[in-house]
Amino acid sequence: MSKRYTIGIDYGTESGRAVLIDLADGAEVAEHVTPYAHGVMAKQLPKGGVMLEPEWALQHPRDYIDVLEQSVPKVLAEAGVHPSDVIGIGIDFTACTMLPIDEDGEPLCFHTAFANRPHAWVKLWKHHAAQDEANEINRIGAERGEAFLQRYGGKYSSEWMIAKVWQIFNEDRQLFDEADAFLEGTDWVTSQMTGTIVRNSCTAGYKAMWHKQDGYPEDVFFEALHPDLKRLTATKLRGDIRAPGEAAGNLTKEMAERMGLLPGIAVAVGNVDAHVSVPATGVVTPGKLVMAMGTSICHLVLAEEEKEVEGMCGVVEDGIVPGYFGYEAGQSAVGDIFAWFMEHGVTSDLVEEAKQKNIPLHALLEEKAAAYQPGETGLLALDWWNGNRSTLVDTNLSGIILGMTLQTKSEEIYRTLLEATAFGTKKIIEAFTKAGVEINELVACGGLPQKNNLLMQIFADITNLEIKVAASKQTPALGAAMYASVAAGEAAGGYATIFAAAEKMARVQERSYKPNAERAQVYKEIYKEYSKLHDYFGKGENDVMKTLRSVRDKTKGGVVHA
Ligand SMILES: Nc1ncnc2c1ncn2[C@@H]1O[C@H](COP(=O)(O)OP(=O)(O)O)[C@@H](O)[C@H]1O
Ligand SMILES: O=C(CO)[C@@H](O)[C@@H](O)COP(=O)(O)O
The missing domain is CATH 3.30.420.40 (ATPase, nucleotide binding domain)
Structure with missing residues (x-):
């Protein structure tokens, strides 16, 4: 059998890095970085748009798609690997990096009507302007004895999903109402590749209060934040939640053409940059x-x-x-x-x-x-x-x-x-x-x-x-590629479990730092x-x-x- 590869893409704060990985031993065969054209928007919206308040940090979703279209063909060309030998693709992302989308999965910031509204854009993980909301979540959560607080070490952060969603609700109610859903960047980019929206249990759990046994906190908690937020999780946070290593779907024909890959290959559920690095070490x-x-x-x-x-x-x-x-x-x-x-x-x-x-x-x-x-x-x-x-x-x-x-x-x-x-x-x-x-x-x-x-x-x-x-110099991308190999499965030439993938593909350097x-x-x-x-x-x-x-x-x- 010829060699088998997967592609891992690491979406960082300033750029996205695609790495083509040999599944036999985890070797990084080729890599390519696409810097985000709009970088981190901390002062102003694009094209001389409105000025932003302190502590804001936004991104442009188009930049994420550029990484797929530019870096993926580049790694294939550099390695001289035929697309038929690539059996899967997986991504990891900063988190909680979230955005509002419409019924078609289109980011609201792509709508001309909303392009000049700061809350329509992607809120990057280091957007820190939802501290008031986080404080209230913590106060109300503690008052009600909500179980999620213990799982967040006693305090829910302003960097996480519910604080960011609530900030949108408080500061731009029309836009909040217009949003069909709020999604992590990792799930949005994955959905662009598969044509369907699937949430990942990693960001749902670490950032959005979801629990494997109990699901989201009950409606009464969200109602205590504001009566109109009562149905938040059943509406704007709804959706199928899958665990790392599962497939989110298959690459669509249209995206395959744009990325230079074959349609139908496995696309792993989205993941977080740090978390995906663990098995990659x-x-x-x-x-x-x-x-x-x-x-x-x-x-x-x-x-x-x-x-x-x-x-x-x-x-x-x-x-x-x-x-x-x-x-x-x-x-x-x-x-x-x-x-x-x-x-x-x-x-x-x-x-x-x-x-x-x-x-x-x-x-x-x-x-x-x-x-x-x-x-x-x-x-x-x-x-x-x-x-x-x-x-x-x-x-x-x-x-x-x-x-x-x-x-x-x-x-x-x-x-x-x-x-x-x-x-x-x-x-x-x-x-x-x-x-x-x-x-x-x-x-x-x-x-x-x-x-x-x-x-x-x-x-x-x-x-x-x-x-x-x-x-590995590209641990998150390696981890994403390892999970892609699990999503593709053994029959396609991938691995049955992340443990099997880690055994073959991950290692540490000989040199260590001793105290x-x-x-x-x-x-x-x-x-x-x-x-x-x-x-x-x-x-x-x-x-x-x-x-x-x-x-x-x-x-x-x-x-x-x-
Ligand atoms: N020689 C250095 N010593 C310490 N920090 C450095 C050095 N060179 C770059 N940095 C810092 O490393 C950070 C980038 O780390 P990196 O892991 O490459 O990116 P990211 O966190 O976006 O994935 C930057 O904040 C930069 O200031
Ligand atoms: O917070 C998380 C993960 O939970 C990170 O995505 C965030 O700290 C950004 O990481 P980087 O420093 O850009 O690697």
């Missing part, structure tokens, strides 16, 4: 925390039981791999914090030095920061540049750097920011272990482990755990101080971050608003 059993490290970090771990973990993003039965409860926690900004610092915090002499040496600025700062020992900078930071996802679940928190003097250097701040993100991860690990969810080892994937050795060593020293690194006992000891001391700051600013003792934010919002554009 080879992790299919409990005890190992997978960190998908990039713009943000998603932390994922499998367990035999459902437990309540403080501030986790969600626990879903079969949400990551079948047969286990999959837990998710996360930090809303990690690489994004370093990107901010590169742009706004590095002194001009270092920018010049990097140019002279012809090396990236990150590489120069990494080299200089690596010369310091733990504690030597005298600095400590709270990593909340994009709020705190876990364990505080509060997007209104902000970052802080403590201990600055006239002698403080850029590289010292850089190191401190790296350390702060590792302390943030340590908080998450502690929350899991305190709740009885075992973690003995860390497995990293995503862009950051390939980019910054110092960061990885700091993570090992601060968490005092060994970190293995996925062999150093001396450095770990110093960091243990500094972590105590981090924890004090964390609780002081994050748990209500001093709400200065929120006060400053509300003063900022009232004085927008130099005008004081009532």
Whole structure:
């Protein structure tokens, strides 16, 4: 039999990456990236459209289709693989990245009548403007003793589906009424390939309050949010929900032509970038925390039981791999914090030095920061540049750097920011272990482990755990391709289960990062101080971050608003 392939497409924050994978061993035969033409719309709608409020982050659905039409033919051509050898396709996506659609599955933003309405567009995972709604969901959920709250670590995030839907309801009622359904981006793109809408249990469970045994919360809960939301789940969130590894359908003739593939091949149900990475690192059993490290970090771990973990993003039965409860926690900004610092915090002499040496600025700062020992900078930071996802679940928190003097250097701040993100991860690990969810080892994937050795060593020293690194440079796409092979099935040349696929297709690198006992000891001391700051600013003792934010919002554009 000739070789068999599947295609995995990873829809990230800025671009979509298609990877052609050899099913025999998981080799990445060809890859192609299509940057989103509209990127992240944080200030304005396209073509000089209306200006957006702070904390908004939108995307253009057309950009997702461009990835299918541009990157898929490119990987086939580059590899010289005949379409008849490709047996399936699967995608993963950021989440909760959601959009309103009409009865035909068309995004409302494609309608001329709605193109200038911000709520018609895709709300990206990091759209943080639904915090008021999230606060109310948490208040009402707690008052009513709703079971979903425990599954979200005690707090439902403003990044998730119901908060975003409710924001649309509150701020553009006509558009809400017009929407036939609200869909995750991953399910929308999948539906474009198959011609039918199927929701995936991963985003339904982690983002939209759905539970495998109990379904969505009852209508009375939604009625308590607003009487007109009573039937929300039976109407605008309705639909068939399928588990990862199942097929959403088959590729339509029209899309096959546009993508250069054969019609009828299996299209896997949509999935989430971080979750799909877990089997792609080879992790299919409990005890190992997978960190998908990039713009943000998603932390994922499998367990035999459902437990309540403080501030986790969600626990879903079969949400990551079948047969286990999959837990998710996360930090809303990690690489994004370093990107901010590169742009706004590095002194001009270092920018010049990097140019002279012809090396990236990150590489120069990494080299200089690596010369310091733990504690030597005298600095400590709270990593909340994009709020705190876990364990505080509060997007209104902000970052802080403590201990600055006239002698403080850029590289010292850089190191401190790296350390702060590792302390943030340590908080998450502690929350899991305190709740009885075992973690003995860390497995990293995503862009950051390939980019910054110092960061990885700091993570090992601060968490005092060994970190293995996925062999694949495209773990989410590999995971999506693995699930596509399961959706295609053994008869077509794929795999019967994700476990069988992981055995053949996934692996970690030989090199791992081991904690150093001396450095770990110093960091243990500094972590105590981090924890004090964390609780002081994050748990209500001093709400200065929120006060400053509300003063900022009232004085927008130099005008004081009532
Ligand atoms: N050398 C580096 N050290 C630390 N962070 C880096 C480095 N180079 C790039 N980054 C950060 O990595 C992030 C991108 O990570 P990546 O995993 O490639 O993307 P994504 O999260 O969108 O999938 C950006 O936020 C960028 O600032
Ligand atoms: O929140 C999730 C998954 O639940 C991610 O999609 C989101 O953090 C975005 O991830 P990236 O940092 O773009 O890899």
